[in-house]
Amino acid sequence: MKVVKFGGSSVASATQLKKVANIILQDKERQLVVVSAPGKRFSSDRKVTDLLIEVGKKKEENKEFEETLQAVIGRFQQILEGLSLSTQLTERVRDHIVSIVRGESDDAYRMDALKAVGEDTLAQILSLYLNDIGHKAAYVNPKEAGIMVSDEPGQARVLEESYAQLYELRNREEIVVIPGFFGYTKKDQLMALPRGGSDITGAIVAAGVKADLYENFTDVDSVYCVNPMIVSNPKEIHALTYKEMRELSYAGFSVFHDEALNPAFQAKIPVCIKNTNRPEKPGTMISAERNLTNGPVVGIASDDGFLSIYVSKYLMNREIGFGRHLLQILEEEGISFEHAPSGIDDMSVIVREEQLPPHKEELVLKRIQHELKVDTVSVERDLAMIMIVGEGMNSTIGVTSKASASFERARVNIEMINQGSSEVSMMYGVKKEGLSRAVQSLYETFFVQVSKEAERAK
C-alpha cells in the first residue's frame, strides 16, 4: 500500500490533474491520495491558498472581498470544466466560504477554515474525476479519516491517537482522497497545520496506515546534489538517508520542508520524491539506510546570509560558564544560533543575519561587552555556509583533505570549519563572494571526478 501526495503545482490545472489521475491509476498500490490546494500555473499566477488568505484579510479589514472570492471560484470552475465535470460544486464552495467569512468565530480560527478550502475542494474534485473516468474513489474529510490535532491555529500538531484511527483507512476498497493541510481538534474545530502542511498530512497518513512507501509528487525530477542555481544541470540524488536529507535541508537546500516528512521517518516508511510531469523518472528515495555508492559525499548544501559574532577575552579558557553566559544573552534576546566554534581565548557564534538586525546588534554587543567584560566583540556579516553531506563520510580518511584542496583550487579562504558532532556532515564557512566558486569546485571534486574515476575503474 502506497500513500501518494501531490503538491500545489501538480494540481494547479485540469491538465495537471489528468496527469495525477494517470499516476494514481498506474499502480493499484496507490490507494491513499493526499492533495494540496491548486498552486501556480505560471510564475506570475497566484496560489488558491493565497487568494483565500486575502479573502480573510479583507474581511478583517472590513473591505470588499467579492473579487478575490470570484478568483477562487474561477480557478475551481476552470478545473472542473477542463475535466468535463459539472460546475455545481462551485456554488457549494462559494456558500461555504461566505458562511465562514460571515461566521462568528475568532480571526485565527476563521483564517484556518478559509485556508483549508483549497485542499478540501481539490480533494472533492479529484474524487469526482476519478469516479467520472470509471474508478471507485471517495473524498474523505480529515475528521472522518481521524486526523486529530492540537488547538493551535496555523500551528496545529498531530495528536498521537490519530494514528490508530488512520490505520482503519486500510480497510477502504475505493481510492481514498484526503485534503492535506488541516485536521480537527477534539472539539471538532478545524485547525491548519504549519508550513509544509500537505506534506505533513501525507506523512501522517503514511505512518498511520503503515504504508510501504510514501510518494511525494512535486515538480522536480529529484533532489539535486548541489544547488542548480550554482551548478547547471547537477547530478540527481537517487538515494538518501533520512539523516542526510535532514542535513541537506539545513541550508534551505530541500525541495520541500523536511520536518514535514518526520512522521514518515519516525515510522521508518521510505519516502520517494517524484515529478508529476515525468513520473517515469526514478526520483529520489529517502530511507533509513542506503547503499554507499559513488563515494562518501551525497550532496552539498549551501546558503548565504550568515554572520559571526566574535568575542575574545584573555584567559576566557579558564572561566567556567563563559560560553554558557554568552549563549544565554543570545537566548534572552531571542536569537537562535547555528554554531559556536571556540579557540583558547575567543569564541564565535554563527547566526542567520535576520536574527540580528542592526537595532538588535547594538544592544546585544553592549550586553556582551558589559556582562562578560570581554576584550573585543565584533560582528562579521556576509558569510556563507557550505555543508558537505554523506553517511559514513566522517570515518573516511581523505574527505577533509579533498574538500580543503577544492577550496584552495577555487582560491576561497576557509573562514571556519565545524566538524565533529554530526557523523554525516562537515560545515565550512566562507565569505559570501566566494560561495559559488567554492561550491562549483567541491561539485567538481566530489561528483564529476568521482564518477570519472568510477568510469575508469570499469
Next chain:
Amino acid sequence: MKVVKFGGSSVASATQLKKVANIILQDKERQLVVVSAPGKRFSSDRKVTDLLIEVGKKKEENKEFEETLQAVIGRFQQILEGLSLSTQLTERVRDHIVSIVRGESDDAYRMDALKAVGEDTLAQILSLYLNDIGHKAAYVNPKEAGIMVSDEPGQARVLEESYAQLYELRNREEIVVIPGFFGYTKKDQLMALPRGGSDITGAIVAAGVKADLYENFTDVDSVYCVNPMIVSNPKEIHALTYKEMRELSYAGFSVFHDEALNPAFQAKIPVCIKNTNRPEKPGTMISAERNLTNGPVVGIASDDGFLSIYVSKYLMNREIGFGRHLLQILEEEGISFEHAPSGIDDMSVIVREEQLPPHKEELVLKRIQHELKVDTVSVERDLAMIMIVGEGMNSTIGVTSKASASFERARVNIEMINQGSSEVSMMYGVKKEGLSRAVQSLYETFFVQVSKEAERAK
C-alpha cells in the same frame, strides 16, 4: 634596562649560580634579577620548595620535622660553600623557619611564609655572591620593592598600585636581586603567588620598571615547534607572538606557565626564553608582533586525555536554548569545556578527561537525558587534540588543505575540526592512537618541507 629571571634548575647549585652571575655581568642592562628557589640538581633530587612544604605539613600533623628542615639548610649550606661564602646565613634561615613553624598564624598563612623561604634565601645568597666577586648588588625584599598583593594565600593577585612603586627600582644603581613567588598584603602579611610564581614576579617587575626586555632563563635552548617527545630534535622557534604563545600553551606545550607572563604581555614588553646553560643560544623571543618567515605555521601543540560528550536530538536546531542548557548542566557540575562543535541535530562537547571521572559521568549523562530529552547521549574517551598555530594562518589559503593532506598521509582520521574563532590556530581532534603519527606528518609538512622549499628558492 632588562629584567632577568632564573628558574629553579638555574639556581639549583653553586655551579649553576656561577653561570647565573656570569650571565648577569655579561650585560650591564641586566640590572634587575628575579630568582626562584633551588630546584632539582638531578632527576631524583627534591626541590627546596617541596622540602619546605613538607616541613609545614609535618607541623600541621604534629610530626617531627627536624630532618626535613636539615635537608633545606643543607642545600643552602652546600651552595654557600660552593661559592666560598660564609655559611652564617644558614643559622638565620634556620631560626626564621623555626619561628614561622612555631608562630601562631593560620595554616595557610604559615604555609605561604614557609614556601617563600627558598626564593628569599636564594636571592640573599646571589646578592652576597655578586658583592663578593666585586659587583655592587642588593637583595631587595618584595615588600621593599613594592609588590603588593591580595589576601589570598597561595593564590595572591598583584595589586595595580604595585607598578608605580616598582618603577622606583629604576633609580637603583646596584644590581637588584628580588626573590620571586611572593608579595605582601596591605597589612604586611606575606602571601604566595599561584603556580609559576617566580615567572609572575619577573613579569610584574618588568612591567613595573618598563623594561626593554624580560629575559626568562630556563634549562632549554628555546621553545620547540613541536613536542620533542613525539619528534626528536625538532626545530626551535626563534620568534613568537604573545597570541601564538598563548595558543601553543593550551595543550601543555609550554616550557613555562604562560599565564605567568601576562603582566609583561599586557605592558607590551618582549620576553626572551633562554637557557642558563647555553646563554649564547638565541632562545625564543616572544613579542606583540613578529616577522612572518618560514611559512604561516609557527608551531604544533598536542595533548591527549580528552573526551567528547555527544548528544543528538531530532530538531535540536529549532530549539532555542538547547546549547545553553547543555553547557549549563556542565557548569553546574563544575565541568569546564574546551570546545562545542555542533551539527544540525547534534552537538559534541569536548572536555579534558579529568573533568569527567566515571562517577560523575553517570550523573551528567542522566541529567542531559532527563532535562534535555535527547535522543542519544554518549561519551567517547581517548581523544587527542592537535593545535596548529601561526599568526595570519587563517587568511592563508591552503593551510587547511596541507594540514588535512598530512592527516591523510598519516592514515589518521580527523574526528573533529574546530576552526574559525581564533585567527591564529586550527584545532583537530583525533583518536589517541593516531596522535603521534599525525603530529609527525604535520611536522614534516609545515617544517621540513617548508624549509626545503625555502632552501630551493635561494
